[in-house]
Amino acid sequence: MYSIRLFKIMDIPIELHITFILFLIVIIGLSIMNNNIFWAVLFILLFVSVVLHELGHSYVAKKYGVKIEKILLLPIGGVAVMDKIPKEGELKIGIAGPLVSFALGITLLIISQFFDININGNPLLYTLSLLNLMLGSFNLIPAFPMDGGRILRAILSKKYGYLKSTKIAANIGKMLALAMLILGLLSMNIILILVSLFVYFGADQESKIVEIETIFKNIKAKDIMTPNPVYVSPDMSIEEFLEFMLRHKYFGYPVVENGKLIGCIGINNIHKKEGVVRDYMQKPVIVSENTDINDILKKLAYADRVFVVEDDELKGIISKTDILRAMSILELKEELEH
């Protein structure tokens, strides 16, 4: 990520993303060309407001022991990059940002009724107050990736669990994005189209990350393998092997000789009924009991099943269907535990 670090507030670095800087240059350029610096000043103050909004989140998050890596400013808004979101603190962390925006908006609105700074005939404080109120309201929409999505998840997760609540909030976000996209296309509103894409991909990403993290957290080969798998000897004839497969109904088997895994054979390896298992078996893909699920998934991209071997001993077998079944069961378990 290309970004420039400005300074630190509350020990949190504030960074400008390269796209933000380009956007800023364009706005300032347009302002100068049109002989109207109002928009440039407003833009800068709006992003001061965004930083304050993010600092609101960060302030509360810090109380829950979250480390804030930085506050990053993008043309579309700000992000407080946190090392984690604590499940208990999410409601308060989520509300804190919009609260700051509303407090700023209302304060500026009241001040602007008595006193305002006019630039080229535009009331600066009044406009800024409206923008802050909009920023607070937009973020309260109960859908990911807005703050409202986090708030909704925090409320729902007491009843439905973290994973299901994330999916609900993400789906609302996607539906909302679709509605915005249709509206944007109908009215040819570029900003609305861009915001809809931002919301869609933000929602999608959030739910995927949470799904993978929640379901697969700390899951190892030994947790999902089928232990003590049936195996065949390399000297078994293919005719016997066909009978054996019919009895056990798996598509693939480990080949074991003198207690050691020497190969694997499956329905796809057999082309003739002559010969023995040894003639057709192939090299097995091996993992250990503590291989984590991400590495297993990578290996399963090239093989139908992996064999779990520890101290030269065959402990279990994991197939693609095992992973899918384990995922469904773990998902159900996650939901029932809440």
Ligand SMILES: [Zn+2]
């Ligand atoms: Zn926020």
